[in-house]
Amino acid sequence: MNFRAEIRAGEVEAFGKLFDDFGRSVYNHAFRLTGNWSTAEDVMSLTFLEAWRLRAKIDPEGESLRPWLLGIATNVARNTTRTSRRHAAMVARLPAPIDQADFSDEVAGRLDDAQQLAAIRGALGRLRRPEQEVFALCVWAGLDYATAADALGIPIGTVRSRLSRARKKLSNALSNQLPAEPEPPDQSGQVLGDCGSTAVRPSQEIPR
Template sequence: MPPLQSRGPDDPPPDLDLMEGPAFGDLFRRHARAVYNHCFRRLASWSAAEDATSIVFLEAWRRRRDALTDAGGSLLPWLLGIATNVTRNQQRAARRYATALYRLPEPAGEPDHADDVAARLDDERRMRAALELLSRLGRDEQDVVALVLLSGLTYQQAGLALGVPEGTVASRLGRARARLRALRPAPSLKGAPDGA
């Protein structure tokens, strides 16, 4: 057994004295860089090394009663042993994850939604134009056009929905059609052949 060495007043406390309470932060500051570098050398990823370093010190705190020091009183070999196990577990988990991803079927190609978007925009444009034209009708005529022509109800069903007789629906729809024909813009003759 090596002889006990006396510590001077300026000597840092041995690692084992830093395993309890707030002093554990001093242990972290003392060895974190070495543990972090070891983890990076094993994982080749700075962010994975950061995570591993956190796990190492969490495990060290959890297992502090089992701490082993070298002849000089350093816990670094013990911490690096924990780091080796932590990085090995992370590598194993990464391999399992990659294997699981490999077993998944290839994702099906997503259809191009550009045509659907263009069609929806065209529908909205046409509907705004139709509503602009319908806004020139009376409210009762608008309701009949919306129910019969746009929603496909029969005269009887529209009458039931509006609380009016079937004949009233027919006459309102007739007036609405006549007004819409009168309001509809004339087709453009631009580009038409001469004499048209």
């Protein structure tokens, strides 16, 4: 029985290996979409719960299950963001508590990592949600057009057009926010764009 068949059959050890192999990748994808450490943790947990529920729908043939998980994570992040916005709106209507807890020490160690993505997150926030999702899957998660289309359940042409629009908008936004950087020699510091072109990628995964 191959790995996919074991997952489909509900083998607990196989599902544990799935988490070990792709948990960090799912977490980083969730953080890039939400920009929030705590929310990314929730999205990661919900993604694997949803993957367990949907395990019978896994194609018996195929290679990595990472694109499948990232597609689930994208949907979970979308729903979680909507819920968070409704919750925030509700909380905003409540009277402010007298004493506010100070979380400055807790978040201080994470500021440097968050600031590395601050400019990009700001630019991404101005993209339409579908454009954000395609950019995250193709550029940051490394999926090609076809795999990203399959993960999102949309045509390849839609992935191409959304990514093209996202890149143009980000290029314009970041050119106004970030100082010009020297060209890296011999493609150093660049990777082949996951959807067929060259794209800047963070040097390492976001630490948990």
